[in-house]
Amino acid sequence: MLLECGPSVLAGMKRAKLDTLAIDSVLISHLHGDHFGGIAYLFMEYTFVATRTTPLILAGPPGLEERVFAVHKALYSEKIFRRLNFEIEYIEIRPGDSLTLADNEIEAFEVPHSAEPFSLGYRIETPDDRTMLFSGDSAWTDAFVEKSRGVDLFLCECCTLEPMTPVHINYRELLAQRDRLQCKRLLLTHLGADMRGASSLEFELAQDGMSVELV
Ligand SMILES: [Zn+2]
Numbered sequence: 001m002l003l004e005c006g007p008s009v010l011a012g013m014k015r016a017k018l019d020t021l022a023i024d025s026v027l028i029s030h031l032h033g034d035h036f037g038g039i040a041y042l043f044m045e046y047t048f049v050a051t052r053t054t055p056l057i058l059a060g061p062p063g064l065e066e067r068v069f070a071v072h073k074a075l076y077s078e079k080i081f082r083r084l085n086f087e088i089e090y091i092e093i094r095p096g097d098s099l100t101l102a103d104n105e106i107e108a109f110e111v112p113h114s115a116e117p118f119s120l121g122y123r124i125e126t127p128d129d130r131t132m133l134f135s136g137d138s139a140w141t142d143a144f145v146e147k148s149r150g151v152d153l154f155l156c157e158c159c160t161l162e163p164m165t166p167v168h169i170n171y172r173e174l175l176a177q178r179d180r181l182q183c184k185r186l187l188l189t190h191l192g193a194d195m196r197g198a199s200s201l202e203f204e205l206a207q208d209g210m211s212v213e214l215v
Contacts, residue, residue: 031067
């Protein structure tokens with residue numbers, strides 16, 4: 001299961017020498033381009049490079065199917081879209097929904113962000129009972145306190161060092177909330193340049209190509 005598919009995902013997978021055909025499903029948190037804009041490139045990979053014959057499941061908020069088609073049409077053409085040689089199965093997810101993807105049990109909840117129709121965070125439980133919370137893109141919400149309780153990993157967005165925008169979490173805010181979180185490990189992602197360039201931060205930062213084991 002691929003979690004989010006931004007425009008650089010295919011390039012990142014190639015760099016890491018990952019098998020693109022190992023993906024059965026893609027889980028998207030919200031309809032902003034940096035989270036789903038790479039799906040068109042995945043389609044091209046499956047049609048012209050690593051031939052896909054099995055269905056690809058795309059799961060995310062309502063509207064994902066229309067937006068994926070619109071992006072593909074803009075980047076390539078409808079004709080090429082019609083020639084894709086594998087089935088695409090869409091699953092619409094709404095806040096409160098539970099679903100199973102690639103044997104992972106997933107719970108969706110709404111988070112405060114600016115995407116239409118809404119933005120989702122996910123609590124994911126793997127077949128071997130490891131748990132992960134993913135914020136998606138979100139402002140701080142107390143829902144993370146409850147949902148992070150006992151999870152092995154909280155993959156939390158942290159866009160900026162200082163408060164800059166009301167639709168993302170910032171480092172100062174997270175520091176203030178840290179003691180309320182009860183996850184076993186907190187890993188920050190969706191990092192802006194000021195976060196990546198800062199020294200001696202009190203949290204662990206995700207990096208491209210990073211491998212994380214849930215224990
Ligand atoms: Zn966003």
